[in-house]
Amino acid sequence: MSTYSNKRPRGAVSFLDINEVENQPGQTASLRRSHFFARMQADIHSVLDRDPAARSILEVILCYPGLHAVWGHRLSHWLWTHRLKLLARWVSQLARGFTGIEIHPGATIGPQFFIDHGMGVVIGETTEIGSGVTLYHGVTLGGTSLNKGKRHPTLEDNVVVGAGAKVLGAITVGANSRIGANAVVVKSVPPNSVVVGVPGQVVVRSKPRSSAAPDLDHGRLPDTIGDTLAALIVHVERLEQRLNGSEPPAPAVHAREAGLWHGEDFSI
Template sequence: MDRMWRFLVVLREDLEAARRRDPAARSLVEVALGYPGVHALWAYRVTHRMWREPGLRLAARLLSQATRAATGIEIHPGAQIGRRLFIDHGMGIVIGETAVVGDDVVLFHGATLGGRSMRRGKRHPTLGDNVVVGAGAKILGPVWIGDGAQIGANAVVVKDVPAHAVAVGVPAVIRTRSVASPAVDLVEDPAIYI
């Protein structure tokens, strides 16, 4: 019973994170019924539990692919995702098998947390807490994105990004922002910090 209660708390946090971060969200009911990012995240939470059981891995992959077909968001069941992830719009998002996503992260549509090699082992990025990844951004390989970092729209990141920095361009160039910059919850355009 305690396990179920904790699971329901996490689902509620997912709803509240979307409502808090999206100014267009009017109610938790609207978010629960009409946000594909939330649907994909909830399906991921189920498939990730299945993935931890070797006999359920095929079923987990099949369910994750059905979710991808329904939402346009592909999250591998083996990825590790923290709490309160918000996927805005979501279409085209890819999160690879060895990706690690911290708490309170925002991913905009078209973002990819992908690999650069076909070898086994850690091949996808690790995102710290409070990271914002802009629309169309690609973070490739086993790179580290520090807490509070922002990745600009359409950036291609192939090197580590320090905490509280902004990465923009192709390939991404690291910019720093002042300590007095606004909180990540505001999700402002990273270009203003350059």
Template sequence: MFNIFFRKVRQLFKQLKEDIALIKERDPAARSSFEIWLTYSGLHAVHSYRRAHWFYEKKMFTIARIISQVSRFWTGIEIHPGAKIGKGLFIDHGMGVVIGETAEIGDNCLIYQGVTLGGTGKEKGKRHPTLGDNVMVGAGAKVLGPFKIGNNVKIAAGAVVLEEIPDNCTAAGVPARIVRNNGAKVCKELDQIHIPDPVAQEMCSMELKIERLKKELEEMKKNV
């Protein structure tokens, strides 16, 4: 038992070293390994999750949840200990990130603040999304449901993803639509910044219909 525990501790320290190196490579604001280890809440949250997940796998659910809730209190990032997370996850800033129990995250993913990997109801079983490798999820994006987000996918800030996205795509909007596929634009009108307002478009359409009906009524009055 003690050998298993110490082996897990060595593994955690190895992962910590790898994650710090990855953050230094990805984040231009990172100045030193000591600063990252001391101040990066995303790093703290991921490693608290790894400890909690070990207890979760051993069926020690209460201890796992206590670790995750303490981490949530200190970092503002909530990762359920039942989630499955690969290597190299970088949660940048991280405040408000929520990762559900049956969520799965591949290797080398990047998640910004305010992201939710959640479900859509009280269904049992798999109810949270699966992210492939090298996925980037922008600030405030919501990915809701038990579907797959492919490898190398980029999800724009503020997007609400409600269905599967294939590999090598970029998605934006509410609800999210694919705007790039393998680097090629799919829809010129939809991007992360210039997203059309469907409510305004519908109101404009209704105004045109009302004007047309008014003209038809006037024509009918004249004919009578």
């Protein structure tokens, strides 16, 4: 079993980091306040940048439970790291009741973290999240061990996790990767990858993304099972042709054309 380390993924920032910066010698009260409000402003703009339905700052502040959950976590994490753990758990439970999003105060979450819709999201104690990560509703970042050490995932910078996906265990999802809706990920994922299916099948991008914008194009996901079946059908047809010495009869199910399967008697 792995041993949990307090080392944070690149870009990870919490209220503790802000407190350490603000308490440096020479910091004025005005400068400390500016750090605090800069953090809140960055959280707000992460929503505006990634949700086209967000029309104004006021709407984001009042109507986005994902933002409320992030702010609640930043407070509870600060309490957790200052050994006020019971109070931290109480604050996190309050946030859970108000938002439907459960984030353990021990989780380490970086800047520009966005939870869209959010209901049913669960983030475990030893989860580590980098900068610019996006989660959708129903996502679980869960543990697979009774070990009190590191047992939850690490998401590196700019990872996007689709609705209903489960990322389980002390694994790492590499930077700039996208996990498709309802995928179940139990093994580490290289950077610049797309994961689909149950269990998750990893497709490494042939070219790294050139855009710095979050990869939110959920309609573009590989169909690893469909493509495999299509290749098998073509292979079987060729084998039949070689055995019969002639063209094989038309199969009941044809390989996909334009993304569609066709068959005379084909139902699911």
